[in-house]
Amino acid sequence: IKVLDIQAIREEFPILHQQVNGKPLAYFDNAATTQKPQQVIDALDGYYKGYNANIHRGIHTLAEKATKAFEETRVALKHFLNAKEAEEIIFTKGTTEAINLVASTYGRQNFGPGDEIIISGLEHHSNIVPWQMVAEEKGAEIKVIPVKENGELDYEHYLTLLSNKTKLVAVNHASNSLGTINPIKEMISAAHKAGAKVLIDGAQASAHLEIDVQALDCDFYAVSAHKFYGPTGTGALYGKRELLEAMPPYQGGGEMIKDVSFEKATYNDIPYKFEAGTPNIADVAAFKEAIDFVDRLGKANIAAYENHLLEYATKALSHIEHIKLVGTAQKKVSVLSFTINGIHHFDIGQMLDARGVAVRTGHHCTQPLMERYGIEGTVRASFAVYNTEQEIDRLVEGLERIVNFMK
Ligand code: PMP
Numbered sequence: 001i002k003v004l005d006i007q008a009i010r011e012e013f014p015i016l017h018q019q020v021n022g023k024p025l026a027y028f029d030n031a032a033t034t035q036k037p038q039q040v041i042d043a044l045d046g047y048y049k050g051y052n053a054n055i056h057r058g059i060h061t062l063a064e065k066a067t068k069a070f071e072e073t074r075v076a077l078k079h080f081l082n083a084k085e086a087e088e089i090i091f092t093k094g095t096t097e098a099i100n101l102v103a104s105t106y107g108r109q110n111f112g113p114g115d116e117i118i119i120s121g122l123e124h125h126s127n128i129v130p131w132q133m134v135a136e137e138k139g140a141e142i143k144v145i146p147v148k149e150n151g152e153l154d155y156e157h158y159l160t161l162l163s164n165k166t167k168l169v170a171v172n173h174a175s176n177s178l179g180t181i182n183p184i185k186e187m188i189s190a191a192h193k194a195g196a197k198v199l200i201d202g203a204q205a206s207a208h209l210e211i212d213v214q215a216l217d218c219d220f221y222a223v224s225a226h227k228f229y230g231p232t233g234t235g236a237l238y239g240k241r242e243l244l245e246a247m248p249p250y251q252g253g254g255e256m257i258k259d260v261s262f263e264k265a266t267y268n269d270i271p272y273k274f275e276a277g278t279p280n281i282a283d284v285a286a287f288k289e290a291i292d293f294v295d296r297l298g299k300a301n302i303a304a305y306e307n308h309l310l311e312y313a314t315k316a317l318s319h320i321e322h323i324k325l326v327g328t329a330q331k332k333v334s335v336l337s338f339t340i341n342g343i344h345h346f347d348i349g350q351m352l353d354a355r356g357v358a359v360r361t362g363h364h365c366t367q368p369l370m371e372r373y374g375i376e377g378t379v380r381a382s383f384a385v386y387n388t389e390q391e392i393d394r395l396v397e398g399l400e401r402i403v404n405f406m407k
Pocket residue numbers: 031032093094095096097124126127172174175176201203204224365
């Protein structure tokens with residue numbers, strides 16, 4: 001593990017060096033979206049200034065450059081996720097679209113009446129609603145793995161849900177609301193023994209955890225670039241080749257076909273079969289810079305530093321009067337969710353914002369999870385590699401002031 005130069009890293013993020021409401025910005029909303037380093041911003045600028053062109057069919061120089069940049073990101077993602085082949089990486093708008101793609105292709109093709117889809121009580125709405133939609137259409141049923149008080153999944157209960165009716169297990173690698181890291185390797189292996197396929201929602205894992213889709217043996221894995229220092233509007237679905245090849249296309253249009261007549265179309269090979277239309281070329285090109293940024297720092301080094309911040313913040317916050325940490329799992333990514341008795345989370349968020357401290361408040365797109373705890377929402381501080389102890393001190397000081405003020 002290498003000690004990172006956090007001040008130097010902060011210099012790479014122009015957005016961090018501003019005042020918000022007269023105070024230096026302390027940005028703790030990283031689970032919603034991370035900020036972007038200069039190299040990502042430069043890549044966007046560089047694309048539009050230097051080689052904007054449509055990809056794949058062009059024979060002119062700019063089109064070739066754009067195609068090369070686009071496909072280089074695919075190769076970078078193959079390495080980032082340790083996929084066997086670059087063709088197993090499909091570009092999407094993000095995690096949400098990746099999950100919808102699987103639900104409306106694999107799901108529609110393979111789910112029938114009485115089949116079961118297992119999700120967990122920790123899921124983001126984007127890993128709930130697509131399954132509800134296809135389950136309703138196909139007469140399949142959704143089963144939910146319960147969440148224990150500490151925010152961990154009830155693994156024993158999960159095993160009892162698996163049966164020969166289970167067609168798919170869809171769970172997150174790490175929870176956006178509580179930070180819980182799920183034991184997905186064991187979960188995947190148990191699902192496979194029952195004959196089910198597994199989709200992992202990696203939206204929150206990608207910035208913090210090593211991902212090896214071959215070692216995990218997951219069938220699908222979804223990520224969003226913007227959660228790990230990349231641009232918004234792009235992300236990817238990893239899928240095993242044999243599954244992707246057997247799946248029907250997602251959307252129809254240009255690029256995803258081989259030949260089209262008015263009677264019939266034949267479809268392109270993977271990955272293009274799932275990439276209809278002109279994609280988000282600029283953001284995909286810049287996505288590679290985000291991967292390079294994370295690789296340069298080293299994910300293990302990032303994780304070690306973030307774990308330190310998480311421990312530091314957890315300790316400091318637990319001394320605040322009337323505070324309740326929500327989610328105290330053994331293994332967590334750097335997410336701290338809490339409530340303060342008697343003060344609404346929105347008020348806390350607003351009062352912190354007045355001090356330049358950006359947190360998220362509300363249900364974090366996990367309403368069923370909030371219901372599990374009998375709350376409407378939490379305040380969530382989520383840390384990235386550019387956060388500092390000094391910033392956490394300002395969060396703690398702000399919270400102490402709020403508690404005292406409300407007394
Ligand atoms: N799943 C999880 C666990 C998430 O945190 C998010 C983003 N908050 C999503 C899915 C959806 O990702 P996106 O909005 O980038 O599609």
